[in-house]
Structures are given as structure tokens and as C-alpha cells.
Amino acid sequence: MVKIILPAGWTEGRRTVFESADGPLSDVIKAFAAAYPAYRHRVLGPDDEPLTYVNFCVDDDIVPRHLRATTVVEAGATITVMPPMAGG
Template sequence: MVTIVLPTGWTGGRTEFEGTAGLLPEVIRRFADSHPEYRRRLLGPETELLRYINYCVDDDLVPRHARSETTVPAGSTVTVIAPMAGG
């Protein structure tokens, strides 16, 4: 099992969800399949990870160029970091 943590502003309450281990894009796609209410916030029209969303695996920020090859092992936590705007 993997823990997926979403931004509080997205959920209105619960922020931690269960997922399955694997490559980061597959972890997120499977999560979006199980929780379609978050699909548009995580995936583009071709089910690619949105570039402006950041992901941490066990507190390590995953660089955009490394997402497709990043493995999320069982017992890990994936934290989804929404973009921030302001000034």
C-alpha cells in the first residue's frame, strides 16, 4: 500500500488516500481511476501527469524529467503539491 496525500483545498476534508505501489505515473493514474473527482486536477487529456503539479515521494521532490522512471515502493507516501499563485 502507498499513501497519497492531496492538498486540503481539493478535498474539503480527507487528505490521505490509499494507493498501490509502482511507477509514479501509474500510481497517479490508478488513483485517478479510483477517485475520478480528482482526475482533472492530476491528469491531462491523454492521461499524462500535469506538468504544473509537483510530487514528493517520501519527502523528496520528484523532478519533472524523472517522473516517468520514479518508482513508488510499498509503504511510501506520495504528496501532491498544487501550484500556488499570488504575489
């Protein structure tokens, strides 16, 4: 299993840690969205692909957008979802 950590501001009932199956990063995110549909709009776009403006970290390393399609998340890994930040 893979641990998925969401920002506290997104969560219902203060739960921030979830589990999903291992595999390609996009498949893990899609499986998470299917298992927890309340968060689908937070991680997937209308095309059912992971949102490009949300960052995904695997074991504390940000996965660059151009590497998301080839990144495989192994069992025991942790994915941290980082929302976009506004600022100036």
C-alpha cells in the same frame, strides 16, 4: 500500498489521505485517478498523463519532472501532491 496526500483545498469532505498500489509514479497517479475520479482533473491532463505543473513528492522529496517517468514508488511510501502556486 502507497499513501497519497492531497491538499486540503482540493478535498471533498475534508479527506486528504488516500491509498493506491505501488509501482511507477505515473501508474500510481493514474490508478489513484481511476479510483477517485473526482480528483482526476487535478492530477491528470487530457492525455491521461500526470500534469506537469503539479509537483509530486515521494517521501518528502520533490520528483523532478525529468525523473517522473523512471521513478518507482515502493510500498509504504508517501506521495504528497503539491498544487501550483501563484505569486510574484
